[in-house]
Amino acid sequence: MAAKARPTPDGFHTVTPYLIVEGAEKIISFLEQALGARKHHEPTLRPDGTIMHATLRIGDSMVMIADACEHAKAMPAMLYLYVPDVDTAYRCAIEAGATSIMEPADQFYGDRTGGVKDVAGNSWFFGTHIEDVAPDELKKRATEMFKNQGKAA
Template sequence: MTQTPRPQVWPTLRARDARALIAFLVEAFGFEETVVYGEGGRVDHAQLDWPLGGGVMLGSDRDRSEDNPWWLPPGTFGAYVVTDEPDALYARATAAGAETLYAPRDTPYGSRDFAVRDPEGNLWSFGTYRGELRKAP
């Protein structure tokens, strides 16, 4: 029995209200909350897994400083995520309050996709396009 390898590339983002963003990403898009570390309203590290594989990591915004060289302004993240059900996911996302950038549409390269903005301002595009197979070396 083979096991799918763990993702080795993790998109990351920061949030002004990380706990609220986690709840939104779970409710609106269907991410699975795998782990959240932090006390009170602060999130030091969270991992949200995508049901089809991969995921994102996020945490609470902190001021840029010498102790925080990995500073990302909240609301500056963008990602494309594969889904088998873009129309149903679009309905779910907008019902949860995601702002529509464009509704589900068919692309010239064979994908059906849509794009929305989350409450923190991050951009999310979901579609059926899975990317191309890697070329042999």
């Protein structure tokens, strides 16, 4: 008798993003170039050659991806990835074909953050944690930021 499988497979976390896109092959290539993603296994293809299922490892996390089909329509997602160097990740993503949403900048909540959009419309925000901010200080900084935004409007 085979050993009982764990509820969460090795290498996975409780929550795993699953991207349904038009042009999964392009997005997989983008993720490999921009983020160093590696295929967990070769993609499973449908008879028409589109990708039915692929799993990629990015850092210590898995991302599943598939081409849209009748039962799973394409929809953009927003993902936040912690990376060692947000500026490098942002630049690599732009070089791999993404468009800029937000250039990297230090944020009040303690991360340096930048964002891009891939060709399927998914937003990828990169963060590098640069400061631990206490809850009271975080609240104070957020209030100040919103007050300053009101002045700029």
